[in-house]
Amino acid sequence: MQTSEKLKEIYQRLSNHYGPQNWWPAESRFEVMVGAILTQNTNWQNVEKALANLQSAELLSLGSMSELTVEKLAEHIRPAGYYTLKANRLQNLFHLLNEQWDGDLDYFFQQPAMALREQLISVKGIGPETADAIVLYAAEKPVFVVDNYTHRILSRHDIIPRECGYYEIQEILTDNLDEDVHLFNEFHALLVQVGKQFCKKTNPKCDECPLQGLV
């Protein structure tokens, strides 16, 4: 079977099984960016606690969060883990937005996807996945977000080799799927959903997975 056919089959099964995911769970593009950094190698439940702290302190805007010292910021995001590291990473992003774009997010997000991506990835603490998550879920431009689950699930189904790197995986996906924001949005969210449930590092439960038996 062709790669594109396999991918469509996977998407159909997951979509039928789980329904619409409606990512990203945030109320603003700014919140998407903050969440994208906070969720690096971190359970979303912990990120929610950190976001709730920021919300109740009225800090979920670029202007207000930019005024905090790194120590105060770290204190608010503590439940998300790696809090010192992430406070610095957030400030690095704020610096780009404030200095290069005068804090104007509309202006910033108006750029083409590749320009956005390039700038985001130049920020210390933002790598390929975080940058792509922001481009897809905040800027709503069609780039496929690859993560550990994507790699694990697609390699186990022999769609990609196990030693495949980020950009190789992304290339295979974009070459074999329609370039569509909604499709990329749902597909990534669905892979995370099924991955959390059935495709953990240790103790995978392949027999109960909706992708079980796929050729």
Next chain:
DNA sequence: CACCAGGCAAGTA
């Protein structure tokens, strides 16, 4: 108790 989550950068060889 062990394990690990919607990564990334820095260090080592």
Next chain:
DNA sequence: TACTTGCATGGT
């Protein structure tokens, strides 16, 4: 280039 390690809280 290709591994390895630190970062840290809170679920299961």
